[in-house]
Amino acid sequence: MGTGWSLHAASAVSGLAAGVEAAFGRVVRQMSQWEPDSDLSRFNRAPAGAWRRIPPEFAHVVAAALDIADASDGAFDPTLGAITENWGFGSRGPVDRIPCDAPVVDRRIELDAMNSRIRRSEGAQLDLSGIAKGYGVDLAAEWLLGQGVRHFLLELGGELRGQGIRPDGQPWWVDVEMPPTSSIAPWRIALHDLSVATSGNYRRGFVADGRHYSHSFDPATGRPIVSAVSSVTVLHRSCMMADGWATALTVLGPEKAIALADAQGLAASMVAGNREYVSREWRAMLG
Template sequence: MGTDWSLHAVSPPPGAAEGVQAALDLVVAQMSQWEVESDLSRFNRGAAGAWHEIPAEFAHVVEAGLQIARASDGAFDPGLGHLTEAWGFGSAGPVEAVPERAATPDRTIDFDPATRRIRRGEGAALDLSGIAKGYGVDLAAEWLLANGIRHFLLEVGGELRGEGIRPDGQPWWVDVEMPPTSSIAPWRIALHDLSVATSGNYRRGFSAGGRYYSHSFDPNTGRPVVNGVASVTVLHRDCMMADGWATALTVLGPDAAILLADTHGLAACVVAGDREHVSRAWRAMLD
């Protein structure tokens, strides 16, 4: 996943680290754009319009991504892999210049849950980088719980899930990273059976022609977002859903993002410049 992970656990048995690593390795083997023989890469190399059966974990993430895509009216788009490659954020590596504008062909991803099969439109390439890391956190967390490890804080590349409590009886307290351009004080969050994910436009990008381009794409324009959002943080029981929704809300802009978060009962905080926009569910957690 191009990042590292950490685990703080109460009385973990031998093999806990290996169990977490195995869960993350499974996600990479199935859903990585950078692994040539991953299930995702082989699907993207296959013929457009052809159905492909995929493993259960892969199917679970695709279904969740498409659910968020529908709920966000396409702000989350799992089929924009060709765009991320063209802009230098995929397996081909960085680019030095802004790519030419191109027509937006069919980026449809179809999923049949009954048979765990997917197919893609002519212009679609599956890209789950906006949700798969969060799922990796969940998969590893479920392994820990299944093996009797009830109290832990698991972090993968800045996405976190906290279960149970610390040995001193406190919840797992974490600080939300604020954009370097913001003077807003970071939030401190108690992760007690809860996950948090942050999407930040300042984390990955490149500069060309005196302008900075982020790695977050607006599916409607096929270009990096330019809506003033610096970061979006979402709290959710499942880290996968927090991750995917943070990606979607980043695309929408502050006002539309909070409106959608309120519609779906999401605890979300959007930072744009030196201003915070928080949803009703986020505000309720302050009480």
């Protein structure tokens, strides 16, 4: 997945690292946009309009992605694969110039959940980079729980899930990453059976003609987002849902994002400029 991972576990069970890596490997084999033989890459190369069977884990993530897309009125869009490739955030690697605007096309992914199969419209290609990493954390965490490991903190590329408590009886404390230009103090969160994901516009991107272009895209324009939002953090029991919603809220301006988080009952914090916005559920967790 192009990143590192870490595990802190209070357990005498052996072979944990290999099991966690096997779970991450399953996600890569199924959902990586960078692996040419992944299920996702083969689906994107398959003829449009044809149903294609996919593994159940893949179908589960597509279902969650489509649910978030629907609930966010398209702010989260898993059909942007061709556009993110064109802007240098896919398997072909980075670009050094701004690409031409892509024509407006019909982008649809349909899921037949009962039979674990999907199909796409001509203009749609899957890109699950805004949600699959969080799912990888969940998949590895469920494997750990299945091995009888009840107390651990698992991190993959900045997405974290904490279960149980530390050996000293304390919860798994983590600090929320803040944008490097922000003077806002980071939140310290106790991850007790809870996950956290942060989407930051400062993390990935490229510079062309003296301007920084984010890896977060506005589905309405097919271009990197242009807003003061620099960071969104979401807390959720599911790391996959925290990851997907952090991506979705990043696309919206502060007012719309927090209003949507309130409507969805999400604990979310957003940094825009040097100002912080928090949802009602986030404030409730402070009590």
